[in-house]
Amino acid sequence: MSAKRWAPGVDAHGDPGTPDCRSGGRYLWWLVRAQSGRSVAAAVQGTVSLAAAALVPYLMARAIDDGLEAGSPGALAGWVAVLVVAGMVISWLDITRHRTMTRVRMDANFRTVKVVLAQAVRLGASLRRQVAAGEVVTIGVGDVQTIATALTVVGPGVGAVAAYVVVAVLLLAVSPLLAAVVLLGVPVTGVLVGPLMGRLQGVETAYRERQSVLTARIGDLAGGLRVLNGLGGKRLIADAFGRDSRRLRAEGYRVGAVTSWIQALGLGLPTVFLAVVTWLAARLVVRGDITVGELVSVYGYVAVLVVPVAYFLEFGNQVSRGLVAARRVVRFLRLEPMADTGARDAPAEPAALYDPASGVRVLPGRLTALACARPVDASEVVDRLGRYVPSDAVWGEVRLDEIPLPRLRDRILVADHEADLFAGTLREVVGGRRRPSAAALARAVHAAVADDIVQGLPDGLDSRVDAQGRNLSGGQRQRVRLVRALLAEPEVLLAVEPTSALDAHTEAAVAQRLRAAREGRTTVVTTTSPLVLDQADVVYHLVDGKVSASGTHQRLLADDPGYRALVARDTDAEEAVS
Numbered sequence: 001m002s003a004k005r006w007a008p009g010v011d012a013h014g015d016p017g018t019p020d021c022r023s024g025g026r027y028l029w030w031l032v033r034a035q036s037g038r039s040v041a042a043a044v045q046g047t048v049s050l051a052a053a054a055l056v057p058y059l060m061a062r063a064i065d066d067g068l069e070a071g072s073p074g075a076l077a078g079w080v081a082v083l084v085v086a087g088m089v090i091s092w093l094d095i096t097r098h099r100t101m102t103r104v105r106m107d108a109n110f111r112t113v114k115v116v117l118a119q120a121v122r123l124g125a126s127l128r129r130q131v132a133a134g135e136v137v138t139i140g141v142g143d144v145q146t147i148a149t150a151l152t153v154v155g156p157g158v159g160a161v162a163a164y165v166v167v168a169v170l171l172l173a174v175s176p177l178l179a180a181v182v183l184l185g186v187p188v189t190g191v192l193v194g195p196l197m198g199r200l201q202g203v204e205t206a207y208r209e210r211q212s213v214l215t216a217r218i219g220d221l222a223g224g225l226r227v228l229n230g231l232g233g234k235r236l237i238a239d240a241f242g243r244d245s246r247r248l249r250a251e252g253y254r255v256g257a258v259t260s261w262i263q264a265l266g267l268g269l270p271t272v273f274l275a276v277v278t279w280l281a282a283r284l285v286v287r288g289d290i291t292v293g294e295l296v297s298v299y300g301y302v303a304v305l306v307v308p309v310a311y312f313l314e315f316g317n318q319v320s321r322g323l324v325a326a327r328r329v330v331r332f333l334r335l336e337p338m339a340d341t342g343a344r345d346a347p348a349e350p351a352a353l354y355d356p357a358s359g360v361r362v363l364p365g366r367l368t369a370l371a372c373a374r375p376v377d378a379s380e381v382v383d384r385l386g387r388y389v390p391s392d393a394v395w396g397e398v399r400l401d402e403i404p405l406p407r408l409r410d411r412i413l414v415a416d417h418e419a420d421l422f423a424g425t426l427r428e429v430v431g432g433r434r435r436p437s438a439a440a441l442a443r444a445v446h447a448a449v450a451d452d453i454v455q456g457l458p459d460g461l462d463s464r465v466d467a468q469g470r471n472l473s474g475g476q477r478q479r480v481r482l483v484r485a486l487l488a489e490p491e492v493l494l495a496v497e498p499t500s501a502l503d504a505h506t507e508a509a510v511a512q513r514l515r516a517a518r519e520g521r522t523t524v525v526t527t528t529s530p531l532v533l534d535q536a537d538v539v540y541h542l543v544d545g546k547v548s549a550s551g552t553h554q555r556l557l558a559d560d561p562g563y564r565a566l567v568a569r570d571t572d573a574e575e576a577v578s
Contacts, residue, residue: 016034016110016111016114016115016118017030017034017111019115019330019333021330021333021334022330023327023330024322024323024324024325024326024327024329024330025323025326027326027329027330028147028150028151028319028322028323028326031107031108031111031112031147031151032151032154034107034111035103035104035107035108038100038103038104038107039104039154041100042097042100042101042104042154042155042158043154043155043158043159045093045096045097045100045155045159046097046101046154046155046156046157046158046159046160046162047158047159047162047163048093048159049090049093049094049097049159050156050159050160050162050163050307050308051159051162051163051166052086052089052090052093053090053163053304053307054163054166054167054170054301054304054305055086055166055170056083056086056087056090056300056304057170057296057297057298057299057300057301057303057304058170058297058300059079059082059083059086060083060293060296060297060300061293061294061296061297061300062079062293063075063076063079063080063083064292064293064296065291065292065293065294066079067079067080069291069292069293097155097156097159100155101152101154101155101156104151104152104154104155105148105149105151105152106148108147108148108151109144109145109147109148112143112144112147112148112329113140113144115329115333116136116139116140116144116329116332116333119332119333119335120136122337123335123336123337124337125338125388126337126338126388129389130335131332131335136332139325139328139329139332142325143325143326143328143329144325144329146321146322146324146325147322147325147326147329149318149321149322150318150319150321150322150323150325150326151322152315152318153315153318153319156311156315157311157315159308160307160308160309160311160312160315161308163304163305163307163308164182164305164308164309167182167301167302167304167305167308168182170297170301171298171301174290174294174297174298175281175284175289175290175298177280177284178277178280178281178284178298181276181277181280182277182301182302182305192265192269199258203251203254203255203258204255204320204321204324206251206254207248207251207252207254207255210244210247210248210251214241214244214245214248259317262316262317263317269309271306273302273305273306273309274302274303274305274306277298277302278298278299278302281294281295281298281299282295338388338389338390338405340404340405341401342401342402342403342404342405342407342408343402343404344398344402344403345398345403345407346395346398346403346407346408346411347395347396347397347398350364350365350491350522351364351395351396351397352364352395352396353385353393353394353395353492353522354393354394354395355381355384355385355391355393356392356393356394357381357384357391357392357393357545358377358380358381358384358540358542358545358546358547359540359546359547360381360385360540360542360547362385362492362522362524363522363537363538364522365520365521365522366522366523366537366538367514367515367518367523367525367535367536367537368522368523368524368525368536368537368538368539368540369524369525369526369527369532369533369536369538369539369540369553370382370524370525370526370527370539370540370542371526371527371528371533371539371540371541371542371563371566371567372526372528372541372542372543372545372566373528373543373566375497375526377542377544377545378496378526378542379496379526380545381526381542381545382414382494382496382524382526383414385400385412385494385524386412386413386414386494387400387401387403387405387408387412388414395412410490411490411491411492412490412491412492412494413485413488413490413492413493413494414494414496415481415482415484415485415493415494415495415496415498416481416496417478417481417495417496417497417498417500417501419481420468421465421467421468421469421477421480421481422467423464423465423466423467424464424465425459425461425462425463425464425465426453426454426457426460426461426462426463426465426480427441427461427462429465429469429480429484430444430480430483430484430487431484431487432484432487432488434487434488436487440487441461441487443486443517444483444486444487444517445483446513447482447483447486447510447513447514447516447517448479448480448482448483448486448510448513448514449479449506449509449510449513450476450479450480450482450483453472453476453479453480465480474501475501475502475503475506477501478498478499478500478501478502479502479506479510481498482495482498482510482514485498486514486517486518490521491521491522492521492522492523492524493518493521493522493523493524494524495523495524495525495526496526497526497527498510498514498525498527498532499511499527499529499531499532500527500529504531507529507531507532508531510532511529511531511532511534511535512535514535515535528566528567530553530567533553533567534553534554536552536553537552538550538551538552539551539552539553539556539563541556541560541562541563541566543562548560548562548563549562549563553567
């Protein structure tokens with residue numbers, strides 16, 4: 001269901017504008033200014049509706065004094081009619097105010113979502129290196145809604161201030177003493193509740209930080225559960241996760257304790273306030289300073305004041321939490337992607353890639369394999385050769401960081417085995433922005449040994465694939481990613497563990513077909529599988545991130561005991577899985 005159906009006038013897809021990232025408060029104010037017309041309307045409607053409610057006790061007083069006490073049925077009927085009309089107008093104003101505030105909150109929600117998503121896209125590959133996945137999830141799941149709720153202060157919040165002033169003026173006409181008590185009520189309430197608001201911001205910040213850490217850990221566990229089971233570390237990680245969960249629960253209790261005090265005071269203080277003013281008004285009636293009608297009006301005024309005072313406390317709570325959430329959003333929006341100051345052209349002809357940090361030299365038109373005991377070492381080499389981290393890597397005679405990043409991305413593709421898969425048809429997932437021909441699709445599917453995936457889905461390439469390929473197995477997702485990489489037809493393909501989730505038979509077929517499909521083009525794979533290593537033109541054995549030996553797979557098996565032990569261990573693991 002579209003956002004426009006829920007809230008007409010709220011554009012969920014337009015340009016959100018440029019946010020003010022100087023502070024959390026300025027970001028909230030930017031959300032108000034970005035919809036200034038709607039915010040002003042909400043403030044006016046909130047002011048009129050709550051101020052009109054404050055006039056009801058005055059009308060009741062007139063009905064009592066001019067109608068009942070004076071014995072005038074006509075005056076009584078007239079004032080009752082005015083009360084009925086006032087009630088209808090107030091109801092209509094409350095409805096319009098609620099609709100406007102819903103649009104204000106939804107606009108703030110969608111606007112924040114859009115700027116966060118735009119920033120995530122802008123950061124690109126540097127996102128994961130600068131912020132944990134749990135941080136982004138926490139912003140999307142909790143902070144966005146908290147920020148939207150904080151903007152409620154724009155309507156009823158402004159209206160509460162106006163109603164408070166109106167009631168004080170009306171009470172001044174009845175009794176200066178009562179007006180003074182009413183005017184002093186909110187400052188006293190602020191003195192009592194203010195320290196709790198500051199405390200709430202502190203515990204809320206700690207809770208959000210721990211929540212984002214735990215959310216990131218959940219994602220890591222979900223992605224590595226199979227590995228953990230194989231290593232026997234499931235119980236150890238479960239115990240650590242349990243401890244972190246208990247710490248988060250303890251932080252939640254602290255937030256709840258402060259919030260409960262604020263809410264209790266929000267209900268209790270207005271009631272005490274009502275009792276004090278009513279008692280003073282009753283004393284004034286006994287002394288003959290005010291009439292019975294004025295006593296009724298005073299009671300009504302104070303009853304009406306319960307709503308603004310409760311609003312002050314509630315909105316103080318919401319704004320405090322909104323500031324915490326806005327600071328997290330601002331901190332995310334301030335992140336900068338990897339600097340791109342390149343101005344030189346990339347090599348016009350195929351050239352070698354060289355990584356001085358590891359000693360890996362990738363010759364053009366060759367299939368090169370990187371094998372090491374720690375997969376992260378090989379991944380770091382790929383990151384440097386793909387310019388995903390700062391390095392001294394060169395392409396031919398040109399440093400990679402001297403080449404404009406868009407041009408580099410057009411020619412060098414890093415295909416990670418855990419790259420995201422977006423929801424859509426299988427054709428859209430593997431084709432991306434391109435419109436590959438049927439022949440190109442068929443070649444890529446065959447090279448990735450993904451024919452059985454296409455044939456097994458109900459509508460073939462037009463079958464729906466869930467986000468992250470959740471309706472596919474691990475091996476199927478890996479082959480779909482490989483199809484996508486092959487369809488891009490990059491000049492240089494850097495594939496990270498492209499066959500790690502495949503059985504031996506499928507892996508052997510992928511290795512052979514990948515070599516044939518990439519014949520004459522530069523290809524790098526990271527792997528310890530002998531089935532893939534045997535297809536490589538050159539294999540680099542890395543130890544502690546440095547080249548220890550290089551050569552063909554067979555030569556390294558004969559000459560390098562460390563390499564032989566590494567490959568033999570991998571072979572034993574494959575046999576155990578089989």
